[in-house]
Amino acid sequence: MAIKHFLQFNDLNRAELEYVFERARIIKRQFKAYQQYWPLQDRTLVMIFEKASTRTRLSFEAGMQQLGGSAIYLNTRDSQLGRGEPVEDAAQVISRMSDIVMIRTFEQEIIERFAANSRVPVVNGLTNEYHPCQILADIFTYIEHRGAIQGKTVAWIGDSNNVCNTWLQAAEVLDFNVHVSTPPGYEVEPERANLYGNNHFEVFADPMHAARGAHLVTTDVWTSMGFEAENDERLRDFADWQVDAEMMQVASNDALFMHCLPAHRGEEVSAEVIDGRQSVVWDEAENRLHVQKALMEYLLLGKV
Ligand code: CP
Ligand code: NVA
Numbered sequence: 001m002a003i004k005h006f007l008q009f010n011d012l013n014r015a016e017l018e019y020v021f022e023r024a025r026i027i028k029r030q031f032k033a034y035q036q037y038w039p040l041q042d043r044t045l046v047m048i049f050e051k052a053s054t055r056t057r058l059s060f061e062a063g064m065q066q067l068g069g070s071a072i073y074l075n076t077r078d079s080q081l082g083r084g085e086p087v088e089d090a091a092q093v094i095s096r097m098s099d100i101v102m103i104r105t106f107e108q109e110i111i112e113r114f115a116a117n118s119r120v121p122v123v124n125g126l127t128n129e130y131h132p133c134q135i136l137a138d139i140f141t142y143i144e145h146r147g148a149i150q151g152k153t154v155a156w157i158g159d160s161n162n163v164c165n166t167w168l169q170a171a172e173v174l175d176f177n178v179h180v181s182t183p184p185g186y187e188v189e190p191e192r193a194n195l196y197g198n199n200h201f202e203v204f205a206d207p208m209h210a211a212r213g214a215h216l217v218t219t220d221v222w223t224s225m226g227f228e229a230e231n232d233e234r235l236r237d238f239a240d241w242q243v244d245a246e247m248m249q250v251a252s253n254d255a256l257f258m259h260c261l262p263a264h265r266g267e268e269v270s271a272e273v274i275d276g277r278q279s280v281v282w283d284e285a286e287n288r289l290h291v292q293k294a295l296m297e298y299l300l301l302g303k304v
């Protein structure tokens with residue numbers, strides 16, 4: 001059987017995603033009921049981090065343990081990865097000693113080269129281009145709160161970053177729409193987002209127009225990891241792209257607010273919104289755990 005990787009959102013088709021969401025629902029319910037479920041006993045996850053993380057590390061490590069397996073954390077600083085060992089060689093070695101690998105790194109090309117030389121499934125834990133596990137959790141959270149996302153409108157306000165690109169891909173696979181508003185100079189690059197091009201997103205110069213009628217309003221930091229040198233410039237350029245109460249007011253009455261976290265209150269989102277009644281950011285963060293358990297189960301065992 002060919003190895004299945006999750007390097008970008010559209011690596012899974014709609015039927016597979018629906019299966020993973022259903023498994024996540026069941027795995028979450030069992031976990032809440034303190035039922036032991038160890039399908040990955042004796043399996044080992046290796047997690048490679050070239051950037052900082054709280055949620056991704058915690059959810060993968062705890063998730064693997066809860067499924068009966070174990071997780072090993074490697075980072076660039078204290079492994080040979082930071083000393084120039086070719087990624088292809090690292091992939092050969094790491095994948096002979098483990099059953100599944102999660103990587104958080106810079107260019108998407110790095111994770112693709114790793115996967116091409118890996119004997120085991122590779123999962124993208126965030127690259128400069130994509131953050132597929134995040135959107136898996138976000139859509140699962142939407143479904144939990146509001147039901148199917150098909151045909152709904154998601155407003156993306158802010159930077160056209162890895163999280164934005166992944167929303168755009170997800171819209172194509174799951175047939176919903178994204179209304180995007182970025183400051184000039186930070187526009188979506190469809191090629192970088194690797195879209196099929198079947199028109200599931202619309203661009204708005206004015207963020208208020210993008211938010212109008214949306215079922216979900218979402219944003220992310222103005223400066224992503226790796227872009228810190230641009231921080232001052234970005235603070236100026238993004239000043240009008242804050243999700244605030246006025247913006248939530250023009251969205252649909254029952255609109256949800258999401259943010260992958262970590263957040264900067266007073267920059268991309270006001271405290272009133274992220275801490276307000278429409279915000280589901282804590283469910284969203286928790287659901288990383290449940291969807292990634294379902295994902296690892298699917299990549300390692302197929303349908304159970
Ligand atoms: N949302 C997310 O991926 O958070 P971390 O950077 O803490 O992993
Ligand atoms: N866009 C952010 C997401 C962090 C989880 C970054 O890449 O830093």
